[in-house]
Amino acid sequence: MTREPTSRTEAPMTVISKQRLALGKAALDQNQSPVTLQRLNQEQFQKFRSFIYDQCGIRIESNKLTLLSNRIRRRLVVGDFVDFDDYYRFLISARGSTELNGFLDAITTNETFFFRTEKQFDWMKDQWLTEQIALQRQGKRAPELRIWSAGCATGAEAYTMGICLAENHYRLNDWSLQILATDISEEALTTARDGVFKERTIDAVNDRQRKRFFTKVPSSDQWKVRSTLRESVQFKQHNLLHRLDARPFDLIFIRNVLIYFDEQSKQKVIQNLIRSLADDGYLVIGPSEGVYGMLQSLQRVTPLIYRKSAKTPSTPDVKLRKGGAS
Template identity: 35%
Template sequence: MRTATSSAVPIAPGIGPLPLTDREFSLFQALVEQEAGIHLGPTKQALLVGRLSRRVRAMGLPSFGSYYRLVSSRGNEAERIRMLDCLCTNETHFFREPEHFNFLRQRVFPEWTRRAAQGLMERRVRVWSAGCSTGEEPYSLAMALLSHFPPDSGWDVEVLATDLSTWALERARQGLWPLEKAASIPSPLLRAFMLKGVRSQEGLMKAGPELRSVLRFARVNLNDERGWPPGPFELVFCRNVLIYFGAESRAQALSGLLHRLQPTGYLFLGHAESLTGSAETARCVAPNIYRARGDLT
């Protein structure tokens, strides 16, 4: 008798003999890429098992095959969202890739100040953190922006934070982290914008009201531009997100991100990402930083 596949990956010990066949894995690969643009290569089979096995059991289902039939059928969008939540990688920290924040302070912020003084730019800044995870990136951006353009300076600052994961977004909205996360925040910004938890929140830090006042949160799927926020934005940060995408989905997402920028806006990518393969014309102005259009000096 022929078996369904030549190999299978078992679920972690203690949960029971619930294998994932190669055919089932290929079905999940196609579904996840179709829904979210995320490409699960052959080496990610064990990862899928590890992250979805608990959910399969929680649903009371006997196999990955039955779970696939559930999430791939019409009318089960809520469970597809839960599945993608399980598969999302939420790794981040405050002021990640510090050279990007140095670029903002040393080049972008002075440029905006000069252009606003010349009447070439409104004193209004919109920033999009696309793939914000648990919030460290957009809160870092808000701190950097408000330290240079405080509310009483006449500047209007808005930071839109979006992610595919509903779980990560909820954490980001809370603006609450373990106190050890403070180590990567510059001391002046930490004192100005973060609150130290007391009593029931001892050992935690919380984003202060000034930060919260400029932040907005929304679930956005970067693989479906129909649900994207309207531009234009002065800055778009999409770092260490598109490395998980397939080539076609990555190119489409990059094209959409560039189109959401102001003509003189900046796109920030992660250290392992680039615009290679994108049909859009953009100028690299610093490592992993691109200007969409225009050529200001």
């Protein structure tokens, strides 16, 4: 990354020299770059926690200083920044938007698996699809299904949805089927679009499904999603704290995402998701989201599945406080 010099308040030269000499000596002793030895101090930690919260609503726990240090340090090396303060000044500057995606990629977790919590996909195939087909035959809905995988990470959930629909294609002739998968991380979305996954990620995919929807990458433990399945999913970057500009969805999955948000941010995300649901649409959550008290306007189908009624009342906008990561 090429950066213009940033204005900074100069510390005394003797202090800078001692700090850099100490880091340099330690780095030489361990055959490492001085940057790789740096660790956030408490003041820096609080600044980055607040910045992360303001950008995407994710709350970094107070005991995650070492973890956050390790993840941000990667960006220092990539961008040739001197230290954490240098990097923070750049992030909050007018030019910091060019680095924001890389920063968020570094601090978010994108591990995911095909058919995770498989019972929810069984419900999708056996109950939800059957219900939608019956409604269409009764003339109560159009032959169209819109599905959203919110916080899709590297795409395993969205591709699993695609497999479920493809395996029921004989029941969905002439239907318009749309799967949207969104995440805040561009790096995760790039992986999702490429559709290459390690063996352990597709461990729950059976042999018949592997043969139909994947090809083995030679001399590796990786599998590539076939083009027919890749083309069934649209991937898009989106911050869940913002309303999605799209027509309502019949089914929304949000699983293992909100565990990283504080209560106020969760309320904002849930509000946006409910607004994006069509009347009689369903919201599927993960077992660890911690949002049960926020779903009272929806009809509870199971502990992890909720339905929006046409009578569901609208709610006032949730306003997030700035720097609420204390």
